[in-house]
Structures are given as C-alpha cells and as structure tokens.
Amino acid sequence: MTNEKKILSLPTRQRREAQAAEWVTKLDADTVSAIDRARFDQWMSSSEKNRECYYRIAKAWSALDDLEELQHLAESDDVAELLKQNRRQSRKIVQSIGAMAAMLIIGFSTWVALPYLNTQTYKYEAFISTAVGEMQNIQLPDGSLIKANTNTHLVIHYSKNSRDINLLRGEAFFEVAHAPDRPFSVVAGDRQVRAVGTAFNVRLREAKLAVTVEEGRVALINKKAMLVQNKNPENNAAQELTQISAGQRAVFDTDIEELEVLQAENLQRRLSWRNGILSFSGEPLSFMISEVSRYSNVEIEIADESLKDMPVAGYFKVGEVDAMLEVLDLMSDVTIERIDQNKVRLTKK
Amino acid sequence: MSKVYAAFLNCEAAIRRTIAKYCPQPADVDELTHETFLKCFAAERKADIREPERLLLFAAKNVALSEIKKKRNTTTDYIEDAPYSTDIVDRNQHDPEQHLNSRRKLAAFTIIIAQLSEDDRKILLMRKIDGMKYSQIATRMNISVSTVQKRLAASLTKCTQNMIATGYTPDEFGGKADSPKPDQAAAETSKTEWNADND
Numbered sequence: 001m002t003n004e005k006k007i008l009s010l011p012t013r014q015r016r017e018a019q020a021a022e023w024v025t026k027l028d029a030d031t032v033s034a035i036d037r038a039r040f041d042q043w044m045s046s047s048e049k050n051r052e053c054y055y056r057i058a059k060a061w062s063a064l065d066d067l068e069e070l071q072h073l074a075e076s077d078d079v080a081e082l083l084k085q086n087r088r089q090s091r092k093i094v095q096s097i098g099a100m101a102a103m104l105i106i107g108f109s110t111w112v113a114l115p116y117l118n119t120q121t122y123k124y125e126a127f128i129s130t131a132v133g134e135m136q137n138i139q140l141p142d143g144s145l146i147k148a149n150t151n152t153h154l155v156i157h158y159s160k161n162s163r164d165i166n167l168l169r170g171e172a173f174f175e176v177a178h179a180p181d182r183p184f185s186v187v188a189g190d191r192q193v194r195a196v197g198t199a200f201n202v203r204l205r206e207a208k209l210a211v212t213v214e215e216g217r218v219a220l221i222n223k224k225a226m227l228v229q230n231k232n233p234e235n236n237a238a239q240e241l242t243q244i245s246a247g248q249r250a251v252f253d254t255d256i257e258e259l260e261v262l263q264a265e266n267l268q269r270r271l272s273w274r275n276g277i278l279s280f281s282g283e284p285l286s287f288m289i290s291e292v293s294r295y296s297n298v299e300i301e302i303a304d305e306s307l308k309d310m311p312v313a314g315y316f317k318v319g320e321v322d323a324m325l326e327v328l329d330l331m332s333d334v335t336i337e338r339i340d341q342n343k344v345r346l347t348k349k
Numbered sequence: 350m351s352k353v354y355a356a357f358l359n360c361e362a363a364i365r366r367t368i369a370k371y372c373p374q375p376a377d378v379d380e381l382t383h384e385t386f387l388k389c390f391a392a393e394r395k396a397d398i399r400e401p402e403r404l405l406l407f408a409a410k411n412v413a414l415s416e417i418k419k420k421r422n423t424t425t426d427y428i429e430d431a432p433y434s435t436d437i438v439d440r441n442q443h444d445p446e447q448h449l450n451s452r453r454k455l456a457a458f459t460i461i462i463a464q465l466s467e468d469d470r471k472i473l474l475m476r477k478i479d480g481m482k483y484s485q486i487a488t489r490m491n492i493s494v495s496t497v498q499k500r501l502a503a504s505l506t507k508c509t510q511n512m513i514a515t516g517y518t519p520d521e522f523g524g525k526a527d528s529p530k531p532d533q534a535a536a537e538t539s540k541t542e543w544n545a546d547n548d
Contacts, residue, residue, distance in 0.1 A: 014506075017506050017509065017510070018502070018503075018506050021502040021503070021505040021506040021509070022498075022499075022502045024502070024505060025498050025501040025502040025505060026498055026502075028476075028501075029483050029494070029498055030482045030483055030484055030494075056509070057505060057506075057509055060505065060508060060509040060512055061505055063458070063512070063517075064458065064462075064473070064477050064505075064508065065477060066451070066454065066455060066458060067455070067458060067459070067462065067474065067477045067478055068477065068478055069451075069455050070387070070390070070391050070394065070455070070459060070474075070478060071391075071394075071478050073387060073388065073391035074391040074392065074394050074395050076388075076391075078388055078411070078412075078415075079388055079391050079392045079395065081411065082388060082389065082392040082404060082407070082408055082411075083392055083395055083396055085404060085407050086392065086396055086398055086399065086400075086404055087396075089399055089400045089403055089404065090399045093399055093400070
C-alpha cells in the first residue's frame with residue numbers, strides 16, 4: 001500500500017464491491033423482480049470493471065458454501081466430546097454459585113447467632129433442617145447432642161432457664177446433658193417431652209408423637225389436654241400425662257395411645273437409624289416400606305392388599321432402596337415393577 | 350464477534366503452547382491450532398459456551414493427542430508397503446494434501462465469519478449452512494426480507510475483503526479442492542492487480 005494512487009482509489013473500489021455484493025445477494029433471493037433484472041443487466045454492461053468485480057464477489061459468495069462443512073464438524077464425535085466438557089464446566093459454575101450461596105447463608109446465620117453466643121453463653125438459637133435421606137448431628141453449647149433423621153425440621157431455643165427444642169417435622173434423637181435447673185423439652189405443637197439428664201428419641205408422625213427412651217426418664221405432656229382437664233399449668237406433676245423410662249416407648253397425642261416395653265435388642269433396632277441402618281424383624285411389609293421411603297424420593301406402592309401384612313425381616317443401609325427391593329424380589333413372592341425412576345409397584349407373584 | 354473467536358484471540362498463544370507441548374513438530378502447530386478453533390466454533394453452533402477459553406484449551410489438548418495417535422499409526426504401517434496395495438486404496442478417500450488445503454481454507458473462512466456481528470453471522474449461516482430462504486430467515490430474525498438481503502450483502506463485502514487479505518484469491522474462492530494453493534508471490538500479484546482497479 002505504498003502507492004498513493006491506490007489508496008485514493010479504494011473508496012471507488014469499495015463502492016463497486018458493495019454494489020456487486022448487493023447484486024449477488026439480490027439475485028440469490030427467492031424471487032428476482034423484472035425491474036431488478038433489467039437494472040442488473042444495465043449495471044453489468046455499463047463497465048468492464050463492474051463485470052469483473054461482480055464475478056469476483058460471486059465467487060466469494062459461492063465459496064462461502066464451503067462453510068457447510070462446519071455443520072458436519074458440529075455433528076462429529078469430537079465436537080460431541082467438547083459439548084460434554086462444556087456441560088461439565090457449566091455444571092461446575094452452577095455448583096460454585098451454589099457453594100457461594102451456601103457460604104453466604106452460613107456467614108449470615110453466624111453473624112445473626114454470634115451476638116447471642118458471645119453475650120450470654122446459655123442463649124442459643126438455631127434452625128436445623130435435613131433433606132430426604134440426610135442426617136445431621138448437632139452439638140449444642142451445653143454438651144447435649146441432637147441427631148436429626150431424614151426430612152426433619154427443628155428449632156433450637158436455649159435460654160437461661162430452659163432448653164426448648166421445637167420439632168416441626170420428622171424425627172430426632174436427643175442425648176441431654178444433665179442440668180436440673182434448665183429443663184430440656186422437646187415440643188411438638190401442644191405436646192411436650194420433658195427430660196432432665198437422659199437420652200431419648202422423638203418422632204412426629206401423623207400428628208402423633210412417638211417417644212422412645214434409651215436412658216433416664218422423660219415426662220410426656222399435652223398442654224391442650226391439661227387445659228381440658230382443668231389442671232393447674234404451674235404444677236409440674238399435674239401437667240404430665242405420664243412418665244416413661246429407659247426401654248419404654250410411648251405414642252401419644254392428647255392421651256397415651258400406645259405404651260410398650262422394648263427388649264434391649266428391640267430398643268437398639270428402633271434406634272438403629274442413628275447409625276444409618278434400618279432393621280426389621282417380623283414387622284408388616286407396609287411398615288418396612290413406609291420406613292424405607294422416608295429416606296428416599298422413590299415412591300413404593302403395594303398394589304396387593306394381602307401383601308401389606310406380610311411379615312418381613314432384614315437389615316438395610318438407609319437410602320438403599322434398590323438393595324431392599326432386590327432382597328424382596330429374591331426372598332419372597334413379591335414382584336417388583338419399576339414404573340419409572342421414582343415409582344415402584346409391588347404385586348404378588 | 351463470536352464468543353469462541355474472541356476467546357481464541359485472547360488465548361491463541363496458550364493454545365499454541367499446549368499443542369507444541371504434545372506435538373514437537375512446529376509445522377503442525379498452525380494446522381492444529383486452526384483445527385482446535387474450528388471444533389470449538391462448531392460446538393458453539395450447538396450450545397452456549399460458558400467458558401470458551403477453557404474449552405479451547407481442552408480441545409487443543411485433545412486435538413494434539415489425537416494427532417500424535419494418528420502419526421504413530423501412520424509411521425507403523427505404510428499402506429504402500431502392504432501387499433496388493435492398489436486393491437485397498439479407497440477411491441473416495443481424499444488426497445491428504447487436498448484435505449489439508451480445504452481444511453486450511455475452512456479455518457480461514459470460519460475465522461472471517463467469526464468476526465461478523467452475532468446477527469449478521471446468524472443470517473449468513475442460516476443461508477449458507479441451513480440453506481434457508483430469505484423469507485424464512487426474515488421470519489426467524491423478525492426483520493424484513495430486504496433487510497436480510499442488505500445484511501447479507503454487507504457481510505459478503507466484508508468477507509471478500511478479508512478473504513483477499515488472508516491470501517485467498519478469487520480463483521480459489523470457487524473452492525475446487527484440487528486447485529493448488531498458490532504461493533505467496535501469486536497471491537501478491539493478484540492483490541496488486543485489484544488494487545490497480547481504479548477509475
């Protein structure tokens with residue numbers, strides 16, 4: 001581009017090229033009007049340079065047809081591999097966004113909880129929530145321990161004179177540090193389980209509270225029943241429906257509905273979820289299914305009424321629904337029918 | 350400008366380094382760098398690329414590795430050495446030289462269209478790859494048919510200029526695979542010819 005003349009000529013050349021490109025693309029359209037065709041003929045015949053330029057641009061236009069190869073490339077295995085990698089990277093981004101959000105939430109809740117922790121050691125508040133199939137251990141500032149089972153929500157509220165746990169849903173095991181001046185209570189609606197130094201399990205199920213005591217003694221209370229029976233709410237002993245002790249299990253709402261004494265072995269079986277294990281010996285199939293279902297999103301339907309009462313025994317890891325189904329299939333006359341990924345139907349063979 | 354192309358410009362040096370690490374032959378680095386770009390650009394047509402630079406580097410490594418594998422295979426068995434070699438020659442198979450040239454051209458053209466604006470590139474590829482009519486493109490892009498034609502004309506002008514600037518002569522545009530790649534001198538002469546085109 002050293003020649004000055006060439007530089008000066010460029011605008012003209014560019015204009016001609018632009019005109020040629022107009023014609024090339026006009027003639028490539030779905031329809032070409034007669035007027036356009038006449039104008040084109042006139043433009044072409046008006047100058048040799050126009051014709052030369054037109055052919056050059058038309059060649060470039062048809063050369064761009066080679067880009068079709070890109071489509072073949074896009075369908076190739078190599079590109080499929082790249083797209084897989086791309087998805088993995090996108091997932092990572094989503095995951096790191098998720099992790100960042102989680103960190104923000106943790107940071108925020110610590111910031112909210114911090115003043116309570118610092119100013120008064122006995123004040124403590126927390127909200128614990130576990131997903132389906134998840135378990136969580138919560139170490140409390142007084143040395144007590146909560147083990148929350150699958151799909152459980154609970155609120156911890158510690159104050160100077162009391163330790164209250166509000167069980168909103170699910171099941172949890174409590175190992176309570178001994179502190180007689182600060183009673184430890186698990187509250188679910190009107191019902192209350194009060195303990196001093198003890199270890200017990202509380203499960204909220206269909207508006208009823210099932211309590212299993214492993215150690216010590218707990219009192220079962222229903223505030224509504226108390227009012228109906230016109231008892232004095234200030235009188236501790238009068239509030240209680242009953243007290244149960246180690247090895248006992250009670251189901252209650254406004255009154256005690258079930259009360260049983262469990263053999264040591266049976267007691268451990270009831271509490272085996274704490275170790276991530278579900279154990280059954282002679283319970284009806286329907287019970288086993290409902291227990292196992294708590295830990296996964298797989299919905300299991302017993303299609304045969306007669307199957308529901310079939311006694312079953314087994315020992316499964318929490319969440320291993322497939323293993324349970326396999327055992328059922330092998331050991332009994334139950335047919336397993338997979339409807340889709342999250343639905344299974346059981347029928348009689 | 351395409352996302353992948355922008356990333357390619359940013360990390361071309363890194364791509365070359367990655368390829369050179371696996372492929373000691375410097376002559377191959379150019380080809381493989383272009384191959385890397387082509388693959389990622391093709392992938393961009395299929396999906397939104399979230400991290401184009403990382404994808405390019407990932408592709409560079411893959412391209413280099415598969416090249417080594419290919420090289421190893423070719424050095425171990427020469428087809429000419431096999432008995433009855435004439436019988437095994439696949440008549441439809443392209444001459445490797447031709448393949449290389451058309452690949453080089455595809456890379457050059459792809460880089461050129463990658464520089465168009467997002468919409469212009471979309472319109473051009475709808476026409477050239479998907480073979481859509483102007484009226485179909487107009488509906489898809491929600492513009493008039495005459496705008497489609499105007500955009501195509503503008504893209505075509507840009508592309509032609511860039512093709513020439515990259516060393517492709519109009520005679521080569523035609524894209525017959527067997528046309529020999531002219532040496533630099535030939536390209537120069539043809540360029541001067543057009544430059545002389547003045548009124």
